[in-house]
Amino acid sequence: MGKFKHFHVVFLAGFALTAFFSLPRPIRHARESLVQTMLEMTKHFRFAIMLHGAFALTVLVHSQDQLGFISIDCGIPDDSSYKDGITDINYTSDSTFTDTGVNGNISPEYRTNSLEQQFWTVHSFPEGTKNCYTLSPSSGKDRNYLIRAKFMYGNYDGEGKTPTFDLYLGVNRWDTVAVSDASSTIPKEIIHLSSSEDIYVCLVNTGFGTPFISVLELRPLPNDTYIPKSGSLELFDRANCGLVNQTYRYKDDVFDRIWSPFGASQWRNISTIQPVSSGNSYQLPSVVMSTAVTPFTTNDSIGLYWSPNNATSQYYFYMHFAEIENLQANQSREFNIFLNGDLWYKALSPRYLVATTIYSPTYRTKPDSETKFKIWINKTETSTLPPILNAIEIYTVNQLLQAQTDQKDDSKPQFVDHEIRNLSSSGLTGEIAPFISNLTMIQYLDLSNNSLKGTIPTFLSQLLLLQVLNLQNNSLSGSIPMELIERSNKGLLLLSVGGNPNLASDGGNTNPNSCVSSPCKKKKNVVVPVVTAVVGFAILSLCGIALLWHLKRRKKDVPAGEVIFVSNEQGRVLESKKQQFTYSEVLRITNNFASVIAKGGFGTVYHGYFDGLQVAVKMLSPSSVQGYKEFQAEVGNNYF
Known part of the structure; x- marks a missing residue:
């Protein structure tokens, strides 16, 4: 993971100094730092809090022996395995997880001494549109899992052409893997509650080069951690504050979360050699919580900001605090936390050498007027010390569809190339493309959150296998084809058209709602x-x-x-x-x-x-x- 760029410190008379640092995406695109004066925050919210019981010790023992871990070094010889010399994680070949594709080695010039062993080889898929790995975790279904895929091109094929392809979780699009150069390592991580015994991680050829993969890992997590309101949580960033050049993961972290360092000369990095207790279910590593970042002067604040690539991104925040300085009787540390100018948590005073996690069960969707997300941590009036921040995790919501394969099928899922097209938030413009009429096997079509215009074409009603059609938040106009409305009324199609102000549902009346018929408003499930x-x-x-x-x-x-x-x-x-x-x-x-x-x-x-x-x-x-x-x-x- 990359490093944060340098900071600028500015003193302005009459205002407390506030310095922002850029919190980048996992691929670490550096952003310019921002210096602003601290604004007076007067808006107060009420909070309802829920204190959870301490996590059972058996979970710690359960995790430390890698029970439930699946660790695949893609591309090593079939049926081989090894223990990583740094992490002690046991890696195995992918021969029992996929029966397609070929092994390859990166070019020697990219195999540096500092490169992790898992990136020395790749497994590529020159044939077929969609190729899948089948993961069958020992913990079974209805369990929370951290799933991580890593990619490094390394010019393994000698072509010198970096590819772009899609990554799927089952039939749902997870993310796009866009390789910018041969030496970059690209991690993709998601926390997902699996409703099936098998989990399928698939690589999809989108016509821009051969898909490949370097590493695939799965880690079980407690079901009472990382709980979104819906969907799955895709990692935006995970930062260990107060550290400059060390990355921590397993064995320091029993769940093998990867903590990237953050430190800068313009902030005071503080640390302790004393162990920090983490009795809650998030089981934060002591080595991560034993460092923190704090402003140099008492009246300064901690600020974080970033510009979301997608204005509709939904974020979940997990902030981790612990007091690691032994305060004197006349000292106190207490601070407020603001999200985009709104008071999020009031008067937090971390306990000495004890980890506290603060998170929100709902997502924050709207950036401020400058189209940036901002987090402020400001000392209270009664505090004698500035705020601290030990670690922070930020996730975006990935609304995966709930379609599953038949549990009786012991083979790979019978995906058809055109079963699903998730093109939400893809920057689409113009009218709905006519080529979609050729996708006769399509079942799910998501064109939401784009800039599509024109009328809804009648050929969509001729896609007889189509079960879900999401056209929300576009600029469509005219009327919805009567055939689509009839199929929706019969419960044959889940039709969503909200966010198209010029669209009429029945030949005249503009329909602002997401759903146009009863099946969308009242789903007929076997179990209700x-x-x-x-x-x-x-x-x-x-x-x-x-x-x-x-x-x-x-x-x-x-x-x-x-x-x-x-x-x-x-x-x-x-x-x-x-x-x-x-x-x-x-x-x-x-x-x-x-x-x-x-x-x-x-x-x-x-x-x-x-x-x-x-x-x-x-x-x-x-x-x-x-x-x-x-x-x-x-x-x-x-x-x-």
Whole structure:
């Protein structure tokens, strides 16, 4: 991973100094640093917090022996393996994970002494459009996994032509791999809750060179960590603050997260030789939490900013803090955290040598007026010391489709080249291309978040296998073809057209909504999960006590090894009364249906937690003696 560029320090009379540093994407495109004066922040939000229990020691033991790890060095001889001399990770060949493609070695001039062994070889796929690796983790389905793929071209083919190709997770597009030069290493990392026993990582030839891969890794994670509202979390950056030239991963990190260093001469890098405890489920490495960055002077702030490549990007933030200086009786460190000018967390005072993780269960979508995302960490008026930051993780949401292959099929998924086309946020302009009419096998077509104009072509209604058509957030006009509306009304097509202000749904009335018919608004699933809040007096009292305690607290320490759960201004309990949840979300809410409350005429009722609230999850059984409409009626009466 690359280094941050240098900083500029400027003093302005009457203002506290604030310096920003650029937080780059994983491929480390350096951005210019930004110096701004600190603005007066007056907007305050209320927070609802949820303190999670300490993580069981058995998880630490479980992870340290690489149990559940899948580590593939792509391109080494078939059926071979070795232990990495630096990380002690056991790597194996890819011969048992894919039966297509060929092995290759990078050119000798790129095999430097500092290059990791896993980049010495590649596995390329000169034939076929889509080639897949089959990963069958021992932890099985309904589990959170960190999946990481790495690429280095190294002129393995002697052609000197860097390729561009797509990376898929099953039938869903994960990302594009664009190789800029032969010596660059490109990591792609995603945290994904798998709903199937097998996970397919696929490389797709898009016509711009032969796909290849250097390394493929899978790591199991606890299901109560890294929980998006929906979709999967794609790594934007993971920074170890206060360190200059050392990258940490396994064995220091039991989950093998890779922590890249950040340090600069214009900031004061502080550290401790004492171990830092991490009793929460994120199991932060002590060596990462034992360093931090802090401003040189008391009134300075810590600032981070970046310009998103996509204005619709959805971000999740995980900030990790620990006090690593033994403060004197007359010293205090307390600070507020702002996201894009909004108060995100108030009066945090990290505990000495104890890690605290602060995260938000909802994403922050809108950058400020300068089209940048900004994080400010400012000392409070009563604090005698400036703020600190030990580590930070930032993820973007990847809304993967939920289509799965038949679990009875013990071979690779039977992908057809044109089953899915995910072209969301691809910068498409003009009218919808006529060539799509040739994709007769297509089932999913996502053209959302582009700049398409013109009418919706009637040939889309002739794609008889099409199940999902997403045209949201374009500049389409005219009427929706009646054939598409009829298929949608019959439940044969999930049609989404919101965000097209000039589009009429039925020949005259402009339709601003995302859905044009009942199947989009009310999906007919075999199992219908409904989450209803348990609103007993005791729970409401506890929530009230927690809120009052948080609003009044100033210098109280955060309990050891805890995770602080930051909700939005109003709190989850005041959000929309009726919500839809994916199957993976229900698994997280119920901890894999671990606790049964009761069984009734409709089916089983499970206990769970949703954004810190206790909830009951009622599942309609296919064998229920009562009907779907009756089930919906009962659910409707349970909302408040």
